[in-house]
Amino acid sequence: MHANGPCKADHNPGRGPTSHPRVQSKLRITFELLAECPQTRARAGLLHTPHGTIETPVFMPVGTQATVKGLTQRDLAGELGVQILLANTYHLFLRPGHELIRRLGGLHTFMSWPNAILTDSGGFQVFSLSGLRKITDEGVVFQSHLDGDLHSFTPESTVDVQLALGSDILMMLDECPEYPVSHEYARTSMERTVRWARQAMAHYRRHATDPSRQALFPIVQGSMFPDLRRACAEALVELEAEGYAIGGLSVGEPRPLSMEMVEAAESILPRSRPRYAMGVGMPAELPEYVARGVDMMDCVLPSRNARNGYLFTSQGRVIIKHARYKDDPAPVDENCRCYTCSGYSRAYLRHLFQSGEILYAVLATRHNLQRYLDIMRQIRQAILSGSFPECLRTFRSASPDAE
């Protein structure tokens, strides 16, 4: 995009000197299973994309508006070793607009991000953020939360928006019902999601320049009813997608129900394809989802909680505003190797937080994301070395309220 001066070779925003060696990327999306736990459903694999290979199971940081709040692309791809991040179609559709991003070369170029990108369909934000909205069998009409303008998403149009963004992994438009709903409503809604999925896949296969270079994931819905989850998964598997998501979790239901829904869907989904549990979870939940066959997760918790003063550590949570940290010279987490913990004290972070300083968000987000990514690396290593059941026991024996 820019002319290169003599100093610029060292300044690639996504690639710091400490960045991880990049596994050779392939030109099409493929999933390679490396190991499966003999006692649980946990798997370790490699998800190859044109923007690099992703080691699974993976946690994907959320970059809602084409930025993970407070971190540079070099922080993310370099020291943190992020191989894939998530961006929100709803937000980018409204501002700056997908057509502008397409003209500027797509989302990777626009935000200077060298690794893979997954975009959601926008449906979830329509339900959670927008003003007036109306769901019909054709799609959803909604009012922008920014200026009140009316827009619509259809199964086809959200594919078009994501093709304009140039995402590596696209998500289909789905309806995410609130919790609780009746079995009847859940069935109607799930069946609509399945119809939309068929339309979306047909549209994608007709309109993507090269459908194998990107992947469109259907989303299993069905509220908290295992029969509906299974029925939905069975219908979606017929689409022969490159991967499958499990949506409609973390909408207020008790955690055992979330796990049961994942189990129901997972029993149907093909072993050879990655499974993505959307919008989960707390640190202690990550190994639980992995134990149920989940390969990909995303959540705003590490970054949002960081900004709100809630830090995750190997010894439990740190609420940084508490007076006990006022003159605490220790790092947030003695066991953490992140930039924040390598040299800044809790006392300094508390001062920054109390003063409303930007650097607080920068340092806190860096730490919390490192914690999530480290947990996932630890889990992956355990799966590869055959010790995942032990790893899971260790996580479970930690105080359930630890993080």
Place this chain on the structure above:
Amino acid sequence: MHANGPCKADHNPGRGPTSHPRVQSKLRITFELLAECPQTRARAGLLHTPHGTIETPVFMPVGTQATVKGLTQRDLAGELGVQILLANTYHLFLRPGHELIRRLGGLHTFMSWPNAILTDSGGFQVFSLSGLRKITDEGVVFQSHLDGDLHSFTPESTVDVQLALGSDILMMLDECPEYPVSHEYARTSMERTVRWARQAMAHYRRHATDPSRQALFPIVQGSMFPDLRRACAEALVELEAEGYAIGGLSVGEPRPLSMEMVEAAESILPRSRPRYAMGVGMPAELPEYVARGVDMMDCVLPSRNARNGYLFTSQGRVIIKHARYKDDPAPVDENCRCYTCSGYSRAYLRHLFQSGEILYAVLATRHNLQRYLDIMRQIRQAILSGSFPECLRTFRSASPDAE
């Protein structure tokens, strides 16, 4: 402060892999003149401190609350090559408190900053930020802008506060009169500043553990009256300080008057000591102050303007919110080697600005500081190579409104 793990050696927050080689630091503050321009008063030198050597003339970024807003200490000391930064005594006195910082090992340790720190006396913020305030010959009583509590600063107490902070360069309490004031008021005020200076220096020499490891700078005042500026400088020179500041500039006066005041003071100040012009200025003014014998400057403009969407470039200003940058794929400044310009477009920065994203402040501040530091490096190189007059002409021939 922290135990070192195996990974930690690479994570010193202040020292990135690209940091500048550190000139051997000395245990006491000394100023070494390297070159003087034969046609102007410009000088290039080295200011040695226990926290590294500073190449002068130097621009000092402002870290009001022990943080340069949006930048990590590694960003500053590493890629930007900042050798000294400024922190505000008034703010740190109120929060988190100088005694807490002393207990935690001083400001360098507290904020993990390996290089030199200059602190102001707090007087200027008392005048500009606090609520009720009252100046007497003893000092100033003021109300905190945070909680309304009453506090006081005396010439002695601000020295004590700065000694607790452990600054390399301390500033004396002065009165900075508003503009304009009568000659009579300016004289009374200046004479008070001189009396305070004598008290401060006596107190410092009695109470500093090793007065030669730090330096206490008096501040030349006198409003916009050259005779008062000269009289003030003459009185202060008797204190045999390690450096001298020129205060009371940029308080609303026309720029030619500021320059005249610097000339008046400079004609008296000893050649062998660094001169610090406080709180200046716009990029085009930097070479003008240097041409008048100034060695050190600080200003919130590069960082504050960055956050407000005003970017300084070698081709003039960029107001990033303007619609013309909406789909502009060029970097902020094609000639800049900063991290921001090495890979992010104006279109992306505008999107971040419009979305209120933290990353905007991070990237914009980085760029604006780089611009200031580059200008100073360019000026210094010109002085060393004997081409400063030409350099000054080049700056003057650029559009005066360029930045």
